Amino acid sequence: MADTDDIREGRSFGLDTPATSRGFFLKGMDGADWGLKNRMARIFNRTSGRTVMLAFDHGFLMGPTSGLERIDLNIAPLAEHADCLMGTRGMIRTCIPAENDKPICLRTDTGTTILTEMNHNVLIAEQEAVRMNAAAMAVMLSVGEETTEASTIANLSRLVDIGMKYGIPVMGVTAVGKQMTRDARYFGMASRVCAENGASIVKTYYTEGFEQVVACCPVPVVIAGGKKLPELEALELCHNAIQCGAAGVDMGRNVFQSECPLAMMQAVKSVVHDGARPTEALDLYNTIRHES
């Protein structure tokens, strides 16, 4: 029953302090709904404005590639050093404990593997993202691929409609078109297509002239790591991308295929969040590797 007696009058109206309205800390998000911004704020660090996402969605295309044979053993222990975990519903459900408190970026398109022609993908049911408490939903776009460009852009558009309905940001993941040169012009165009279609985060590849890719994309851009590189080169890649304005990384193979994934996670984090130089981050990598 509602208490009707002893209702206390409000007194602290802060009359000397006008209510403020401040911009959101990530670019392109001022017009977004509170729920979407709140999810973005879980993925991106508020101090650095950046994120270290750990990508382990490769298996749905490649099967148990090196480093992903046992996600419960190889990936779950890295979660504490990541800002966000990106994977498929099957692997997250079976291998990541539900007690995990890191935001999930759910891979929402599926359909084909590396054994056939890739990217003929469809979206999984939208309820899955809600059920799995996704902080973001990821979908691949193959800009420049004659047979899959239209359907993958349609997937992104539909996913953005779904994301808008529930306040869940969508990350557009740019695939590399076979016919396209992997340069700033191509990645700039592919990233822009993601943003034009409503993506709140764009994931693409670092290339020379990356500052142009970032400049013409009105939402945060994160980079994929690509094929495994020697640790110093991978850290240089992260550093260069950050210098060009990237809002972080969504990295997979260069972490989980490293000789010491736990050390590599922390080294990448030091570059992305603390502005460490690649050689400093490599020292950190070596120190942690030798201690563990």
Ligand code: R5P
């Ligand atoms: C590609 O479809 C996936 O989203 C991968 O997760 C992505 O390429 C990032 O992984 P990596 O750093 O291994 O390139």
